[in-house]
Amino acid sequence: MNDREHATRADVLRRMETAMNSHDLDALADSFAEDFHSELPIHPGRSFTGREQMRKNWAFLFAHVPDLAARVLQSVSDGNQVWSEWKIHGTTVDGNRYLSRGVTIMRLHEDRIASVRFYLDDVDPD
Numbered sequence: 001m002n003d004r005e006h007a008t009r010a011d012v013l014r015r016m017e018t019a020m021n022s023h024d025l026d027a028l029a030d031s032f033a034e035d036f037h038s039e040l041p042i043h044p045g046r047s048f049t050g051r052e053q054m055r056k057n058w059a060f061l062f063a064h065v066p067d068l069a070a071r072v073l074q075s076v077s078d079g080n081q082v083w084s085e086w087k088i089h090g091t092t093v094d095g096n097r098y099l100s101r102g103v104t105i106m107r108l109h110e111d112r113i114a115s116v117r118f119y120l121d122d123v124d125p126d
Contacts, residue, residue: 009077012108013084020070020088023062029055030112037115065090065098082106086120099123 012031019028032051040046048054062068068090075084088100102120106113 009082009108010075012106012111012113013072013075013082017070017072020068023068025055025059025062028058033109033112033114036113038118039115040118042119042121063093065092067091068098080108082108088120097125 016028016031018024019031029051032054034051035049036051036054037049038047038054068088070086070088073085073087075082077083083103083105085103086101088098090098092098100120100122102118104120105117107115
């Protein structure tokens, strides 16, 4: 992998993290390919295809957790795949703690996410 490919992979994560933290749905959606496929192996019924569904899901999450913040804890890339560990947290509109942690495995096409396998889930309360 050359330096440009490595930078592109790191840039995708930075763009996503920045968009999530600023609640910029357009910038977040721009990180994904139009025919993006999301697979949730832990919850297979929630898998979907298409950037529009991704927008709907994140619009709901931004509205439900108005102070949502996301952080990439660590990441590694291999070819066109980027593995990253995330912490996403905040407080819901109902005043409850929101905390989701886990790993994503993204497959990139050029500078956009073509597919992702989500292994993120809500953390049990203390």
